[in-house]
Amino acid sequence: MFDYIYKALTVWFIGFFPFFELFIAVPAGVSLKLDPVSIVIFCVAGNFFPVVLIDFGYNRLIRYERVKAWLDRRVSDRMIRNVNRHGTWYLLIITPWLGVWAMAVTARVLRMKRKQLAWGVLASLTIYSVLLVVMIHAGIDFFSRS
Numbered sequence: 001m002f003d004y005i006y007k008a009l010t011v012w013f014i015g016f017f018p019f020f021e022l023f024i025a026v027p028a029g030v031s032l033k034l035d036p037v038s039i040v041i042f043c044v045a046g047n048f049f050p051v052v053l054i055d056f057g058y059n060r061l062i063r064y065e066r067v068k069a070w071l072d073r074r075v076s077d078r079m080i081r082n083v084n085r086h087g088t089w090y091l092l093i094i095t096p097w098l099g100v101w102a103m104a105v106t107a108r109v110l111r112m113k114r115k116q117l118a119w120g121v122l123a124s125l126t127i128y129s130v131l132l133v134v135m136i137h138a139g140i141d142f143f144s145r146s
Contacts, residue, residue: 007032008042015046018101022047022125026132030140036133044125047100051121054104055114075110083110091120096128 011034015025025046029039062068083090087107095103100121107117 004034004038007034008038011039011042012046015043016049018050018099021099022096022128022132026129027136030133030136036137039133040126040129043129044122047125047129048122050100051104051118054101055108055117058105058108071109080111083107083112084116087112088116088120091117092124092127095121095124100125 007029010032011025011029014020014028015022022043025043026039029043034042062071087110091103091107103121104117
């Protein structure tokens with residue numbers, strides 16, 4: 001039981017850490033011989049936790065009028081409308097490639113709705129981690145038969 005917890009927390013931490021995120025956490029979970037469902041769950045959880053932290057920090061930061069005014073000058077109303085209208089598609093495609101930390105900060109500065117940010121990132125991470133687990137296991141099966 002402790003071995004499983006150790007492996008799961010390792011995958012969670014690797015997923016949480018910037019620059020490692022999904023593309024290191026999933027192969028690490030496979031190499032630790034975790035089952036595919038656990039890999040996806042803990043990898044997504046580790047990758048999603050920064051979104052919560054960034055949202056909390058952003059909400060605290062904009063309480064300062066000077067910071068809020070500075071951020072407001074950098075964003076146009078048109079950009080905010082576009083982000084809230086089409087931003088989920090960008091999140092689905094780009095989040096794993098640019099990183100959860102960067103996407104969450106960018107989305108909050110562009111005033112993306114919290115629920116839209118959360119669901120977009122969660123869906124993106126889940127889709128990409130499932131695809132990675134399937135592809136890695138398919139590759140292992142292919143080369144082990146050869």
